[in-house]
Amino acid sequence: MGYTFDDRKYPVIVGIDFGTTFSGCSYTLDKSDEIYDVVSWPDQKRSVYPKTPSLALYEKGSTEMVAWGHQARRLANRPNSYHFILMSKFKLFLDAHMQDAELPNDLQVVDIIADYLRGLMDHAKIDIHRRLAGMYSEEHFRYCLTVPAMWNDRAKSMMREASIRAGMISYEDPMERLLLTSEPEAAALYCQRKSSQFNLKHGQRFMVCDAGGGTVDLMVLEINHPPGSPQTLREVTRGHGATCGSGLLDNRMRHYLMDKLAYVEVPEESLDQILDTFVNAIKPEFDGVEDHYLDLPANMGLGDITDSRMGLDQGTLWLPARELKDYVFDPVINQVLDLIEGQLEQSPRLEALFLVGGFGQSNYLFQQIESAYASRIDMIGVPPRGELAVVRGAVYFGRTPQVVTERVSRRTYGVETRMLFDDRLDPVEYMVVGLDDQRFSRHRFSVYVTKGQPIKIDECVSKKFVIRYPNGTDSDLFAYDGDGPPPRHVKDYDIKKVGKFPIKMPKIPGAQPGDRVKIEINMYFGLTEIHIECVIADNVFNFTSAFDASM
Incomplete structure (x- = not known):
């Protein structure tokens, strides 16, 4: 840059x-x-x-x-x-x-x-x-x-x-x-510091499952540590996740309680108190085997009530482990297992899986992952102080961002440009005729990087274009999330505009109106945020990320 x-x-x-x-x-x-x-x-x-x-x-x-x-x-x-x-x-x-x-x-x-x-x-x-x-x-x-x-x-x-x-x-x-x-990359840096403790070596791969309150994010990385060189990491899979964190357990528990206590009126503040007990006492210790019992808040007035329909015995609510599994825990944990499976499909070879984040400390989550994947993954572990893995990993990354040397693009990115018109593939309404009578198609999608493509952090993808002096241009960045070949035109429904970067034509000595001026657009996709560099006659314009938060 x-x-x-x-x-x-x-x-x-x-x-x-x-x-x-x-x-x-x-x-x-x-x-x-x-x-x-x-x-x-x-x-x-x-x-x-x-x-x-x-x-x-x-x-x-x-x-x-x-x-x-x-x-x-x-x-x-x-x-x-x-x-x-x-x-x-x-x-x-x-x-x-x-x-x-x-x-x-x-x-x-x-x-x-x-x-x-x-x-x-x-x-x-x-x-x-x-x-x-x-x-x-x-x-x-x-x-x-x-x-x-x-x-x-x-x-x-x-x-x-x-x-x-x-x-x-x-x-x-x-x-x-x-x-x-x-978040999974930060957690990976924390786990990397523990790699010797887990006996992970050069060329071995590990998955990070960062299970928090809102989202669960996963990623597979490979350790690169040849003799005499510092240890680095490279992404092997496209990191992905879903909104299936422990907060979803709380939502499901709320609905479960409302169904279970349907025969009595439950004030909202009482329900909140019960949920606090679930969050602080039941959720962290749940093992799928032991039943749990809840003393209902006194303001519900149920201290002397026994009702077998609700599992209520003199103000104490019975919560069978089977019901908690079926209605609260398993529907969420199955989503986590599906995410793990998605990473294994991208990287079947895997030496270790580390669980981090607040939800990652759950005994039941660990049990279910171990039960499902112990035969395919050699080591499944929870690093010490896993709830701090992400924030400490952020510090490690801030100090040495070059420690992750290669990432995998999550999307296909490109810009809008004009290319030679093809009667078979381009709509006639997109056709324009240039000054030299050549026919061009507007709205063509010029791809810089494809989804799933490995990219080194300092790798520059460069393309050259031509604009007419003294006109500037507003170039747009487009993304395609599909897995197949990208569409030909940016007007395709599946292509989304994700940013724009205005390019102002600098003064060029001797240039006349209408002269063709070469513009070079360099893009760096190996960082967490996209960085774009536009060069016109030795003038450099820099842009970061999606450039427009309102887009």
């Missing part, structure tokens, strides 16, 4: 795992081997979980955040809190299927995330200044944020925009001051 990032200006590396239900932050100094985790959060009380809830609280009719994290939940649970709106799981609104959903208070998801990140970083800065003795200010920070592997380019662009609005970086900062990496 046309410039070099000077990381010496930013010696403090901050990793942020912005999660659907909980978020975490870790950091280090560039030359230090020690990673510090932010484990103390405002209003944390007795909770020992090292992350803070991904919650933001607003007053009705206002777009100004009142509180975040634990404090947001505490204020929302107070009596007479009807004038508050508690936003939860708002990360999911960046999913491709929910990006156009309407939010209350005319809130925009980018602004909610920005508000939340600002609150999180304001607190994290206190921890950083205390641990590092106030030697560094935030102008010395560089960041790495993790994103789901399933996110599209628009979602990544919105995440970068939210970080800017949060005040973490500015539009003028170098792109590399804020890096994005996929």
Whole structure:
């Protein structure tokens, strides 16, 4: 690329795992081997979980955040809190299927995330200044944020925009001051540090299953560690995922309870209390064998009631293991198993599978994966402190992003251009005649990289085009998600515009109106975000990611 990032200006590396239900932050100094985790959060009380809830609280009719994290939940649970709106799981609104959903208070998801990140970083800065003795200010920070592997380019662009609005970086900062990496890739870097512990060697492959509160993301990587060289990783499969995290268990449990208690009236606050017990006591320990019993809240008035239809005995609710498996756990875990199968289809050879993330610590999830795949995968394990794998991996990536040397393209990318007209394949309405009487077809899809293609992180895909002086041009980036050959024209229904980058014609000495000017478009697809470089007469224009968060 046309410039070099000077990381010496930013010696403090901050990793942020912005999660659907909980978020975490870790950091280090560039030359230090020690990673510090932010484990103390405002209003944390007795909770020992090292992350803070991904919650933001607003007053009705206002777009100004009142509180975040634990404090947001505490204020929302107070009596007479009807004038508050508690936003939860708002990360999911960046999913491709929910990006156009309407939010209350005319809130925009980018602004909610920005508000939340600002609150999180304001607190994290206190921890950083205390641990590092106030030697560094935030102008010395560089960041790495993790994103789901399933996110599209628009979602990544919105995440970068939210970080800017949060005040973490500015539009003028170098792109590399804020890096994005996929959640399973970050977790893989954490697992890589444990590879000697698991006896993984050069050429061996491992899968990371990052199972969190909202999404489950997977990826297979191969260890590259020839004698005398530093250890690196390369992606082997297209990372993918689905919205089947532990939050889906909570939703299914809510419906299960409503069906089970259908013969009595259950106040919403009582149902929330029961679900809290499920989340904190039953879900982590569920093994598929032992039945569970719930003491219902006193405000339900069921302390003296026994009803066999509901499994109720004097205010205690019987939850058979078989029902919990059939109605709550197995429908979600089967989705996780399907995702694992999809990765194995891409890479049948696999030496290990690592479970990380909050949901990844589930005993029952581990049992089911081991039961299904122990005969095909030599080692299935849960690394220590797996709930911190992603955020610590983000710090590792922020320090040495070159450790992942090769990635696999999730989509087919290209630009719109004109090519020679073919009577058999091009619609006549697309035909234009050039100055030299040659016939061209408009709206042709000029492919730069295909879905599933391995790409090295520094690999440049370059193409040359011609435009007329002194006209600039707005070039568009298009993507195709199908597995077969890409369509011929960008107007095809299956091709989506994912970004645009305006190219302004520079002044060229001696050039006359109508002169043909060569333009070179270089694209770098080996990074988590796409980087585009346009060159006209030694003038370089740089663009990042999807370029337009509104697209």
